[in-house]
Amino acid sequence: MAENLFLGVCFRTAIALVLWPMMAAAQNSQIEQKVDPGALAALDRMGNTLRSLQHFSIRSDTSSETVMDTGEKVQFNGVVNYLVQTPDKLFVDVRTDRRHRQFYFDQGVLTVYAPNLKYYASTDRFGRTLADALVGAADNYGLDFPLEDLFFWGTPYVSADALTSAEYIGEGRLDGELVRHYSFRQPGIDWQLWLSSTTSLPKRLVITSLSDPALPQYSATLHWDTDKISEQGRFEFSPPKDAVRIQLAQVSGADPQRGAGR
DSSP states (O other), X not given: OOOOOOTTOOHHHHHTSOOOOOOOHHHHHHXXXXXXXXXXXXXXXXXXXXXXXXXXXEEEEEEEEEEOTTSOEEEEEEEEEEEEETTTEEEEEEEESSOEEEEEEETTEEEEEETTTTEEEEEOOSOSSHHHHHHHHHHHHOOOOTTGGGGTTTSTTOOSTTOSEEEEEEEEEETTEEEEEEEEEETTEEEEEEEETTTOOEEEEEEEESSSTTXXXXXXXXXXXXXXXXXXXXXSOOOOTTOXXXXXXXXXXXXXXXXXXX
């Protein structure tokens, strides 16, 4: 079975894709006309809102499609819970039909734990901020956090330059809240975003991979709490007595200092 779960799919991963060869000048001109400045401004408002949050929690109900060797698509559901206190505390609990993972980051120490397997690994080599940890984890260990661009949009880490299409679709409602629906395209990926009309926080995300003829999708519906402050001990990992510590496998050619202080 082809492993194509979108667990790690996120905005930063999508934006970092290598651009496809340039199309003919006439086609480029036609595509550029689809980039709505209003849709780009909505992304900027979202980024500004996300950057202003000092603490928050998110419950994300996710659905991801895997393409089997036969070309058939099968769907797997999951739940991602985030607890965040900027600039240096994070807890993520990822549960799907196939796996359970937890991520802890507290004052420079990043820990990955598999509760079902009782394995964990820790590192303190990537600085003391959430951005340092997430960039270092991806660059050195191939670890992508679901929805990790909540910490990057509106910063130099990501850019809207790769977008070839950005359109406002219309208004709708999610959880009884008025939202604005946008669609975006860039090489290899289409993605849709529903932003709260009140807060500009992202409420729903749908990503479609164009690199596979089956067009598998990943979707996430986000439920936010920006008021409650989590207990400090929630971010620190205390290994169970029967847990076994292992080493994180480093990506070939990775720079051990990449991500530190960026």
